[in-house]
Amino acid sequence: MADQARRGFINDYTRDYYGGGLMSLIGLFAFVQGTHYDVGSLTQMGPGFFPAALGVILVVLGVGIAGSARRSQALVELDIPEEEAHHAPEWRGWICILSGIVAFVVLGRWGGLLPATFAVVFISAMGDRGNSWKSALILSLAMSALAVLIFWWALKLQFPLFSWG
């Protein structure tokens, strides 16, 4: 079907294969890691018992999800239309949002609240194709002013406006 082809690599079938596989992997990791701690017995449970048990359950569920991938289409997803599957990957938006947060952490540590605020708003705003660098600049300056007013002046947040190292 053309519709199916357009959706690319994540369609209804493969989505559940990947999803189930991911769950199984996480479960396996939890199980292995759990057994590294002391598992103990039912009477005297060690710290590893619970995570190891959860890991096993997750592996089983993961296999179940992947195994029923074909049939899951018949299942009703109450309000999940197929819409967003048609979209192409949105690398620019993703990278900008994520690096905005990274910038906040880095500049928050080695710069202070003001540069961190400016950076997170400016960088993430650039992720939207509708924003020019001018509108992003205005937006981030406005948010910086707001940050000083609300968090530094009114709420006295323990976060210096500027700090060097």
Added chain:
Amino acid sequence: MIEQSLQALWQGFGVALLPYNLMWSFFGVLVGNLIGVLPGMGPLSAISILLPLTYSMHPIPAILMLAGIFYGSQYGGAIGAILLNLPCHPPHAVTCLDGYPLTKKGKGGTALGITMICSFFAASCGIIVMIFASPLLVRVAFEFGPAELFSIMLLGLLAGGTMSNGPPMKGAAMVVMGLLIGVVGTDVNSGTMRFTFGLINLDDGIEIVALALGLFGVADFLRNVNRMQSVGTGNANVRLRDMRPSWAEIRQAFFPMLRGTGVGTLFGAMPGTGPTITTFIAYALEKKISRTPDRFGCGALEGVAAPEAASHSKTQVDFIPTMSLGIPGDATMALLLGALLLHGIQPGPQLITEHADLFWGLIASFWIGNVLLIVLNVPLIQVWVKVLQVPYRYLYPCALFFIAVGVYSTNNSLFEVGEVLVFGVMGAVFLALKFPIAPILLGFVLGPMVEENFRRALTLAHGHMSVFVTSPISAGFVAASALLILAQIYFRLRRPPQTGTRRPAGGVAPAMGKTVMGKTVMRKTGTGD
């Protein structure tokens, strides 16, 4: 005992009407109302953003405000659904089906009026149930040992996972995921560091605010960036006198309202059932028993009244297990439970006696808040409709900043801002793979309690698993859990597998698909419940 409750309630009104408490309650419902109208922001993200603000506050105004956000957002959700056909939050998606056609017929004001009446009525019923059921439940709850607590939590987790949006197995996997995230940190019994990957910052476990904002804030931005422009068209025109329904319309909506309230109360008492499923069932029920089912979807008042009533009574009743047992009904409740814990209040049977002012003050504030909302909604609808015109490209960078600062202020830790990043990516991946993410939070909050009670029960029983079925209360919950799983398997086998177009449930989904597809709006899957 009823007299005692009423007396306590009277004192509760005293607490809730203290100017300081009232102010925060008002602030909460106002923000909640706004958040409810704005798509892209659910009560979950709103509560997590504002949670850090409450640290310096007294626990009572803090909880009143956070609860206000929760039920305030439901009024807001209905506005967006009816006037603009925006299914901002999944629980209100079903309201669009008949609400928007009513608006197109010029009856939008009436639909809003009916919604408000139904919401208020249902919330009042829910509050009354809460007043009388909580003390009873508390009496039973004192009989609960670790085995009973584990079994009821098991039921809650199973219901929360399998009855959320999407396939049951995916929901269950997300619950387990949440339980695993809850394991991170120092084990209380042995002092072993679990899943900390050598990071000292993880010794105290994952911060709930970081988890919630990552999953419900950042993950959402990642999904919607460049895919959503501005949301509203801003052409809704509602005047005050349009909102007064006629007697005939009230009569038409009366029984659906009662039935919706009943459905909501029932589902609220069941731990783990999300609000979306509640409203859909209320709608499906109305359609089924209606003598003219074909009117549904073209503007039937019943189709607005029943789901809205259901969502509001459920919200109030949801507070019962959260406050008196410490077992949250859904993700939003889990977050409120986390807020209680952050303020040093241990929910459970002793909460009602030890923190009587908090408990009864909260109940009283529900009523006050609901009155406030009715009064507020009338003049504010126009304002909210304008707010919807704010383009997404300005909205999300600002929200991202508030998220970053909010998480930082929780413990003055930049490390936790990094946690947000990780959970944001995780949430986005899960959403792309069509996993419902709300159950993660439920599992996360309940995780430590589940483990603790499981361990304790088995230690007391010398390792015999039979302890979970020998006590009658526990056996009941285990049986209910088993029944739940069997029912899921039964429904799955009965529904024949098919390919191509998806088959809708109870005739609800086809119209749904159309409504949503026709608009370039974002949806929030699994975020609302």
